[in-house]
Amino acid sequence: MNKRPLDLVARKFCRLQAACIHGGWVGAVIIFLGGCLDIRSADPTNTVSAGQARDLSTGTHVVLLGTGTPNADPNSSGPATAVIVDGHTYLVDTGPGLVRRASAAASHYQIDGLTAASLQIAFLTHLHSDHTVGLPDLLHTSWVAEREEPLKLFGPDGTVEMAGHVTAAWSADIQNRLNGRQPATPDGWRIDAIDIDPGLIYEDSKVRVTAFLVPHTGWPEAYAYRFETADRSIVISGDTAPTEVILDACNQCDVLLHEVYSAHTFRDRPNEWQRYHEQAHTSTIELAQLAMRAQPGVLVLYHQLLWGANPDEVLAEIRAAGYQGPLAYGRDLDAY
Numbered sequence: 525m526n527k528r529p530l531d532l533v534a535r536k537f538c539r540l541q542a543a544c545i546h547g548g549w550v551g552a553v554i555i556f557l558g559g560c561l562d563i564r565s566a567d568p569t570n571t572v573s574a575g576q577a578r579d580l581s582t583g584t585h586v587v588l589l590g591t592g593t594p595n596a597d598p599n600s601s602g603p604a605t606a607v608i609v610d611g612h613t614y615l616v617d618t619g620p621g622l623v624r625r626a627s628a629a630a631s632h633y634q635i636d637g638l639t640a641a642s643l644q645i646a647f648l649t650h651l652h653s654d655h656t657v658g659l660p661d662l663l664h665t666s667w668v669a670e671r672e673e674p675l676k677l678f679g680p681d682g683t684v685e686m687a688g689h690v691t692a693a694w695s696a697d698i699q700n701r702l703n704g705r706q707p708a709t710p711d712g713w714r715i716d717a718i719d720i721d722p723g724l725i726y727e728d729s730k731v732r733v734t735a736f737l738v739p740h741t742g743w744p745e746a747y748a749y750r751f752e753t754a755d756r757s758i759v760i761s762g763d764t765a766p767t768e769v770i771l772d773a774c775n776q777c778d779v780l781l782h783e784v785y786s787a788h789t790f791r792d793r794p795n796e797w798q799r800y801h802e803q804a805h806t807s808t809i810e811l812a813q814l815a816m817r818a819q820p821g822v823l824v825l826y827h828q829l830l831w832g833a834n835p836d837e838v839l840a841e842i843r844a845a846g847y848q849g850p851l852a853y854g855r856d857l858d859a860y
């Protein structure tokens with residue numbers, strides 16, 4: 525495990541007394557209310573924040589391009605994550621807003637690998653719409669930006685079929701661009717899609733990607749992914765009920781990006797929704813118990829189902845459930 529303390533800028537956890545404004549590139553703007561925030565001090569709660577602009581051009585980093593859910597929260601785009609390795613981008617999930625957020629991150633962190641034309645490879649955790657509805661945007665926006673190679677797309681059974689439908693749905697646009705006066709790269713509209721099986725699914729000179737089957741209500745295949753690079757290991761849960769699989773996948777990984785819902789506000793959900801969420805997602809209490817055993821370098825929350833809870837309350841739920849390791853509430857454009 526290779527922890528990077530400079531990446532994990534500790535800050536005091538001041539509950540209602542301080543707020544970080546995250547949105548676009550203003551993640552580092554901090555409002556002082558009560559004078560309690562001191563990013564230089566040791567953090568007794570071990571909470572980390574990561575929105576500050578810094579050089580991500582070398583080494584391995586995780587940039588959150590969308591931390592949201594199916595709910596149309598304007599501050600949280602649909603699920604999408606970029607693993608950046610020496611400036612090259614590997615996407616996990618294609619939630620709505622992905623390409624715009626990547627463009628914002630390219631500017632914020634000065635990474636060419638996040639510009640639209642550089643988005644060339646993506647891994648889908650599962651085929652729920654909140655994780656995939658940005659696929660046509662990824663394909664076509666990056667093609668118009670002159671991506672030359674076909675988009676590489678890995679995912680569960682049904683990924684190849686979905687890719688075929690996406691290109692078919694936009695066939696008139698594709699023909700127009702290929703045959704009209706507008707310059708267009710000849711192959712950028714294509715998708716090289718692969719329906720994967722669990723195990724090592726991708727490897728190049730920078731990264732090894734392993735897929736783990738996770739339980740997500742009703743889906744025959746939903747995956748978590750582990751990325752291993754020369755300097756870091758990163759596990760992205762996708763959508764999952766609590767599972768030992770994440771323990772095996774992480775096992776002291778450097779970054780565990782995991783979905784979560786508030787166990788406190790869950791109690792007010794209608795019975796039919798409670799039954800669904802119990803089988804589909806992971807509560808704060810369940811995640812705390814998992815993280816105590818997995819011992820990640822940092823646990824980053826995303827795909828947060830709040831139902832009226834605020835971020836500090838979600839963090840407090842995890843602390844109260846016993847996890848005292850490094851912890852962060854992920855927001856769009858944060859980097860770890």
Ligand SMILES: [Zn+2]
Binds near residue numbers: 652763
């Ligand atoms: Zn989801």
Ligand SMILES: [Zn+2]
Binds near residue numbers: 652
């Ligand atoms: Zn899902």
